[in-house]
Amino acid sequence: SQQGEEDPQALSIQEGENATMNCSYKTSINNLQWYRQNSGRGLVHLILIRSNEREKHSGRLRVTLDTSKKSSSLLITASRAADTASYFCASEETSGSRLTFGEGTQLTVNP
Amino acid sequence: GAGVSQSPSNKVTEKGKDVELRCDPISGHTALYWYRQSLGQGLEFLIYFQGNSAPDKSGLPSDRFSAERTGGSVSTLTIQRTQQEDSAVYLCASSLMGAGGTQYFGPGTRLTVL
Numbered sequence: 001s002q003q004g005e006e007d008p009q010a011l012s013i014q015e016g017e018n019a020t021m022n023c024s025y026k027t028s029i030n031n032l033q034w035y036r037q038n039s040g041r042g043l044v045h046l047i048l049i050r051s052n053e054r055e056k057h058s059g060r061l062r063v064t065l066d067t068s069k070k071s072s073s074l075l076i077t078a079s080r081a082a083d084t085a086s087y088f089c090a091s092e093e094t095s096g097s098r099l100t101f102g103e104g105t106q107l108t109v110n111p
Numbered sequence: 112g113a114g115v116s117q118s119p120s121n122k123v124t125e126k127g128k129d130v131e132l133r134c135d136p137i138s139g140h141t142a143l144y145w146y147r148q149s150l151g152q153g154l155e156f157l158i159y160f161q162g163n164s165a166p167d168k169s170g171l172p173s174d175r176f177s178a179e180r181t182g183g184s185v186s187t188l189t190i191q192r193t194q195q196e197d198s199a200v201y202l203c204a205s206s207l208m209g210a211g212g213t214q215y216f217g218p219g220t221r222l223t224v225l
Contacts, residue, residue: 030211042218043202050211088154090214096167097142097210101154 004091004102012108019076021105023089024069030092032065032072033099037086046074046087051094079109113137115217117203123223124193132188132220136205143186144206144214145178149199157201160186161209193224 004025013019025032031050035043049056049065049072056063062075076083086106090099116135124130136143145157156170160180171177175193180186190197200221204214 033213035216041200041221043204043216045213045215048213090154092210097159097161097206098144098156098167098170099146099204099214100156101146103153 004089004100006087006089006102006105008105009103010106010108012110013079014110015079015081017079017109019079019083019107019109021074021087021089021107023072023074023102025072025089025091025100025102026070027091027100028094029067030094032063033090033092034061034063034072034074035088035090037088037104043088076107079107081109081111083107083109115203115205115215117201117217117220119220120218121221121223123225125225126195127192129189129191130193130222132190132201132222134186134188134203134205134217136184136186136203137207137215138184140205140207140215141183142206142209142212142214143180144204145186145188146202146204147199148202148219152199154202157188159209190222193222195224198222198224 033048034046060077065072086104088104089102118133143160148154159167175191178188200219202219204216206212206214
């Protein structure tokens with residue numbers, strides 16, 4: 001199956017620093033969703049940005065979307081140790097309802 | 112309110128046996144999805160239900176995999192004659208309306224085929 005790409009694959013920062021993760025996708029989309037996963041189990045939904053939106057904020061999260069470049073970024077400001085997790089982007093194609101996931105970024109926030 | 116629930120949380124089976132995985136979506140959500148996550152393949156789509164019908168089952172990897180949904184609610188994913196490559200975490204998600212909506216995921220079922 002087609003997978004999006006995320007970079008970096010792994011990111012290690014200190015508490016209080018900002019973390020930026022990037023995502024690219026391949027097709028036309030309805031929206032792009034970001035998820036967090038702890039311990040390889042359930043995915044926690046963070047934010048959804050629609051194809052006609054360019055930027056969205058939720059608390060310490062800021063997401064941007066550039067449909068011309070087929071890319072998105074997730075910024076976590078003032079990071080905390082509890083933000084340590086894997087982060088995935090997932091694009092919903094215009095052709096259907098399925099999500100196509102990126103490979104994920106493993107974020108480690110050191111106290 | 113209650114989120115998506117899945118059972119069992121862990122399943123260990125022997126190669127060749129059949130397994131059934133269950134998903135209870137968020138009440139009122141019309142769309143239900145199955146995905147699986149494995150080390151080699153990442154997160155991949157399996158099947159999508161809108162109500163009780165499956166307009167997209169293109170992600171099912173072989174005819175050993177099947178799924179059904181009854182009453183517009185509970186869904187069961189069945190894997191027949193399990194193989195070691197079926198070992199993965201199987202994730203279920205539901206969405207209020209389907210396309211364009213947020214998908215909320217359950218905790219997953221970790222399947223290990225010995």
